[in-house]
Amino acid sequence: MAANYRYWCGECHYRTSWLTESQGADQQDRHYAERHPGIEPGGRVEVRRGSGGGLGCLALVGLLFLVLLLAATCQDSQSSGAPAPTATYRAL
Numbered sequence: 001m002a003a004n005y006r007y008w009c010g011e012c013h014y015r016t017s018w019l020t021e022s023q024g025a026d027q028q029d030r031h032y033a034e035r036h037p038g039i040e041p042g043g044r045v046e047v048r049r050g051s052g053g054g055l056g057c058l059a060l061v062g063l064l065f066l067v068l069l070l071a072a073t074c075q076d077s078q079s080s081g082a083p084a085p086t087a088t089y090r091a092l
């Protein structure tokens with residue numbers, strides 16, 4: 001179950017934490033009963049977007065792979081530059 005709903009009170013600055021739609025509505029109802037008795041529950045509902053965490057994770061792995069590839073390429077060019085001292089040694 002994705003907890004992507006946050007209910008904001010219309011009477012004060014109260015807001016629920018991220019909950020499922022029914023949990024949030026329950027919690028807001030309870031808040032109104034405690035804090036604003038006799039007032040019809042209002043306010044607004046905030047819906048969290050971009051909850052596709054799988055895609056974000058995939059992008060992160062791709063980025064990590066690119067960094068590793070870059071690091072490997074960098075090391076290759078460094079080691080290919082290394083034979084230079086041996087070349088001068090051989091020349092002596």
Ligand SMILES: [Zn+2]
Nearest residue numbers: 009011012014
């Ligand atoms: Zn309130």
